[in-house]
Amino acid sequence: xxxxxxxxxxxxxxxxxxxxxxxxxxxxxxxxxxxxxxxxxxxxxxxxxxxxxxxxxxxxxxxxxxxxxxxxxxxxxxxxxxxxxxxxxxxxxxxxxxxxxxxxxxxxxxxxxxxxxxxxxxxxxxxxxxxxxxxxxxxxxxxxxxxxxxxxxxxxxxxxxxxxxxxxxxxxxxxxxxxxxxxxxxxxxxxxxxxxxxxxxxxxxxxxxxxxxxxxxxxxxxxxxxxxxxxxxxxxxxxxxxxxxxxxxxxxxxxxxxxxxxxxxxxxxxxxxxxxxxxxxxxxxxxxxxxxxxxxxxxxxxxxxxxxxxxxxxxxxxxxxxxxxxxxxxxxxxxxxxxxxxxxxxxxxxxxxxxxxxxxxxxxxxxxxxxxxxxxxxxxxxxxxxxxxxxxxxxxxxxxxxxxxxxxxxxxxxxxxxxxxxxxxxxxxxxxxxxxx
Amino acid sequence: xxxxxxxxxxxxxxxxxxxxxxxxxxxxxxxxxxxxxxxxxxxxxxxxxxxxxxxxxxxxxxxxxxxxxxxxxxxxxxxxxxxxxxxxxxxxxxxxxxxxxxxxxxxxxxxxxxxxxxxxxxxxxxxxxxxxxxxxxxxxxxxxxxxxxxxxxxxxxxxxxxxxxxxxxxxxxxxxxxxxxxxxxxxxxxxxxxxxxxxxxxxxxxxxxxxxxxxxxxxxxxxxxxxxxxxxxxxxxxxxxxxxxxxxxxxxxxxxxxxxxxxxxxxxxxxxxxxxxxxxxxxxxxxxxxxxxxxxxxxxxxxxxxxxxxxxxxxxxxxxxxxxxxxxxxxxxxxxxxxxxxxxxxxxxxxxxxxxxxxxxxxxxxxxxxxxxxxxxxxxxxxxxxxxxxxxxxxxxxxxxxxxxxxxxxxxxxxxxxxx
Numbered sequence: 001x002x003x004x005x006x007x008x009x010x011x012x013x014x015x016x017x018x019x020x021x022x023x024x025x026x027x028x029x030x031x032x033x034x035x036x037x038x039x040x041x042x043x044x045x046x047x048x049x050x051x052x053x054x055x056x057x058x059x060x061x062x063x064x065x066x067x068x069x070x071x072x073x074x075x076x077x078x079x080x081x082x083x084x085x086x087x088x089x090x091x092x093x094x095x096x097x098x099x100x101x102x103x104x105x106x107x108x109x110x111x112x113x114x115x116x117x118x119x120x121x122x123x124x125x126x127x128x129x130x131x132x133x134x135x136x137x138x139x140x141x142x143x144x145x146x147x148x149x150x151x152x153x154x155x156x157x158x159x160x161x162x163x164x165x166x167x168x169x170x171x172x173x174x175x176x177x178x179x180x181x182x183x184x185x186x187x188x189x190x191x192x193x194x195x196x197x198x199x200x201x202x203x204x205x206x207x208x209x210x211x212x213x214x215x216x217x218x219x220x221x222x223x224x225x226x227x228x229x230x231x232x233x234x235x236x237x238x239x240x241x242x243x244x245x246x247x248x249x250x251x252x253x254x255x256x257x258x259x260x261x262x263x264x265x266x267x268x269x270x271x272x273x274x275x276x277x278x279x280x281x282x283x284x285x286x287x288x289x290x291x292x293x294x295x296x297x298x299x300x301x302x303x304x305x306x307x308x309x310x311x312x313x314x315x316x317x318x319x320x321x322x323x324x325x326x327x328x329x330x331x332x333x334x335x336x337x338x339x340x341x342x343x344x345x346x347x348x349x350x351x352x353x354x355x356x357x358x359x360x361x362x363x364x365x366x367x368x369x370x371x372x373x374x375x376x377x378x379x380x381x382x383x384x385x386x387x388x389x390x391x392x393x394x395x396x397x398x399x400x401x402x403x404x405x406x407x408x409x410x411x412x413x414x415x416x417x418x419x420x421x422x423x424x425x426x427x428x429x430x431x432x433x434x435x436x437x
Numbered sequence: 438x439x440x441x442x443x444x445x446x447x448x449x450x451x452x453x454x455x456x457x458x459x460x461x462x463x464x465x466x467x468x469x470x471x472x473x474x475x476x477x478x479x480x481x482x483x484x485x486x487x488x489x490x491x492x493x494x495x496x497x498x499x500x501x502x503x504x505x506x507x508x509x510x511x512x513x514x515x516x517x518x519x520x521x522x523x524x525x526x527x528x529x530x531x532x533x534x535x536x537x538x539x540x541x542x543x544x545x546x547x548x549x550x551x552x553x554x555x556x557x558x559x560x561x562x563x564x565x566x567x568x569x570x571x572x573x574x575x576x577x578x579x580x581x582x583x584x585x586x587x588x589x590x591x592x593x594x595x596x597x598x599x600x601x602x603x604x605x606x607x608x609x610x611x612x613x614x615x616x617x618x619x620x621x622x623x624x625x626x627x628x629x630x631x632x633x634x635x636x637x638x639x640x641x642x643x644x645x646x647x648x649x650x651x652x653x654x655x656x657x658x659x660x661x662x663x664x665x666x667x668x669x670x671x672x673x674x675x676x677x678x679x680x681x682x683x684x685x686x687x688x689x690x691x692x693x694x695x696x697x698x699x700x701x702x703x704x705x706x707x708x709x710x711x712x713x714x715x716x717x718x719x720x721x722x723x724x725x726x727x728x729x730x731x732x733x734x735x736x737x738x739x740x741x742x743x744x745x746x747x748x749x750x751x752x753x754x755x756x757x758x759x760x761x762x763x764x765x766x767x768x769x770x771x772x773x774x775x776x777x778x779x780x781x782x783x784x785x786x787x788x789x790x791x792x793x794x795x796x797x798x799x800x801x802x803x804x805x806x807x808x809x810x811x812x813x814x815x816x817x818x819x820x821x822x823x824x825x826x827x828x829x830x831x832x833x834x835x836x837x838x839x840x841x842x843x844x845x846x847x848x849x850x851x852x853x854x855x856x857x
Binding site: 040066069070073074193195196198199201202220221224225226355356 | 530553554555557558606607609648649671672691692693694695715758760761762
């Protein structure tokens with residue numbers, strides 16, 4: 001017997017596999033729901049809403065008319081609902097007054113749409129990260145508090161069974177005292193070649209897609225899906241993947257925020273960003289390091305979109321470094337504890353994800369409906385998700401200004417740095433108005 | 438509604454066109470029929486070859502590799518005609534059309550032109566397959582470059598970019614259908630419902646509206662009193678008049694991202710249509726009206742890219758997307774019910790010859806199995822390539838041509854003379 005032996009956690013005394021929290025289906029009551037942003041992920045969330053048996057899809061919205069038509073066809077195919085379709089979310093809210101709105105647009109649209117949905121009286125399920133800039137997220141939090149409506153954020157790892165059990169293991173102190181956490185996402189990649197700009201797809205309102213953000217020429221790299229690596233509309237890998245793992249760190253620690261953040265990185269492999277009338281590349285960093293200084297530990301984020309990381313066992317997740325060993329919480333690969341001493345056994349639990357996307361939205365959706373019905377805070381509610389979402393946004397600010405920023409988390413202010421503070425908000429493209437805090 | 442027999446008779450008209458050609462080539466030479474594969478999905482455009490000179494009784498080490506080649510990134514399949522093999526690939530943002538000697542892999546000619554790799558959400562590279570017709574070879578690139586080559590010399594007879602010339606919308610992954618040559622025309626899946634060019638000059642004969650194309654290869658169908666061309670469009674499947682381009686019927690078929698990619702399958706006088714992303718399939722019978730009659734519709738067989746193959750009342754194809762544990766299935770044509778399903782090897786590309794399926798697994802595992810509704814019972818397996826293999830392998834004259842997305846090509850000797 002040596003440290004390479006894996007123990008399934010269910011067989012390991014002291015750690016119990018908890019059955020996922022799923023609501024028994026309640027007959028009769030059907031929530032009238034709408035989806036804003038009817039692309040791949042929005043429909044993935046919507047399918048869980050439909051699968052719950054407690055939702056009637058009354059309306060869909062997308063700025064891409066053909067994506068919208070396909071989505072409506074798919075809903076009818078799934079459960080017979082015949083949702084009305086809207087190209088403008090404002091018209092949808094006004095005419096349909098849905099009880100629940102799912103917002104799965106690119107990040108730059110989250111704030112305005114969440115505010116509008118809350119104003120029209122809806123509960124909101126919005127994708128992560130909450131905002132594209134810190135003050136948008138603060139405005140969303142404030143509006144949610146004032147409205148008395150529930151805002152759940154798509155941080156499904158808060159409830160994913162292997163995450164929950166790994167947290168129990170961590171909090172049982174089986175890892176010892178943790179002084180450092182490394183969170184990461186690595187993939188392959190190389191030079192990014194520019195792609196020719198083109199006409200947006202038939203029936204697409206590209207101006208509306210860009211919304212409050214700068215308007216770039218349409219390019220197939222941007223839509224569908226590619227906007228995650230364009231800083232006008234999202235915050236790169238740190239915003240997309242980093243927020244999940246930073247959220248895990250905040251799930252574990254009792255601290256609410258770091259006191260200092262530093263980040264560096266670049267596009268030394270992908271190449272300088274290109275944006276001309278003719279062609280463009282993305283502009284998010286191909287690798288990045290962000291250091292979050294907490295009182296009792298240091299948290300380091302790193303990502304690379306090259307080199308894969310075959311030198312290590314894992315390509316994505318979080319390492320919690322404790323005095324008794326290293327705990328890895330991953331994605332498809334579940335979680336594993338690697339003890340210091342060869343004589344101790346490794347502990348492993350496999351993931352329990354919904355495939356093929358590998359998420360735990362079913363549990364998150366059930367928690368959302370239950371929180372509305374029982375008027376309690378949801379598991380990934382905006383109070384918590386706001387704090388987690390701010391962290392990648394602060395990392396991006398440090399990257400942009402090229403220096404450490406001191407973070408006054410209690411007042412949500414950057415200390416003594418006017419240039420960095422200015423990046424807590426951003427100018428909106430007319431006629432859109434940046435939300436007030 | 439036409440009975441099956443009548444449909445087969447009219448279909449027979451097209452077979453006559455090839456009659457003289459086949460006689461000249463094979464008449465009296467061998468008792469075992471060897472067959473070329475001059476276009477996507479083969480001579481009959483159904484994924485089935487008449488090839489008989491082959492065996493799956495290969496040595497334990499796998500079938501002998503006759504030659505290897507590197508043709509650049511892409512998913513283009515092969516066409517084989519008169520001792521030449523044609524395929525395409527992309528390297529350094531340049532497409533190259535290759536004519537290789539079938540027996541040796543030697544490059545007989547090649548032609549390159551500037552073309553984006555286009556690797557969003559996949560490895561990128563070429564996706565269409567060259568079409569051979571007589572002494573000409575026709576190709577269509579993802580971005581609309583059409584070429585007509587002299588088959589022997591590789592000289593460019595004519596070329597044009599039909600996307601720019603017609604203003605047709607570029608589908609998300611570019612054009613993927615191969616050219617169809619019929620009579621004096623070349624048909625392309627460009628525009629809302631196809632595009633017809635004069636094959637000798639490349640001049641436009643008719644064009645459809647500029648709406649989004651799907652990814653199928655235009656397929657001729659002799660139905661009723663005329664011939665129509667079947668097109669998988671971005672928002673449905675369409676039958677258009679071969680002469681005028683007039684739309685005869687249409688079925689609305691909305692698939693995620695407009696990916697109507699699997700070719701229609703003509704079976705017993707009806708059409709089997711299928712797409713992935715959870716969509717499903719339908720068996721239709723176009724009638725006199727603009728909307729076809731639906732025999733059945735379900736989600737048993739959802740072919741994302743490669744079309745199913747029909748044999749003796751059963752469809753054989755891959756159900757499910759590459760990202761979602763695809764499964765090889767046999768489905769009864771008449772009812773749409775599943776006869777069996779096999780999850781091994783994930784995504785697979787397939788052709789048939791002699792009642793057997795020739796399957797290429799996603800990771801380069803070749804397997805042979807009788808096409809039977811009684812079950813999936815492979816008779817031979819071998820690991821023949823690495824990398825990602827989504828491309829349909831092609832058997833012609835006893836040799837099997839396969840490739841991966843990087844453009845590594847292997848020619849395997851399956852001739853009876855090579856069998857153990």
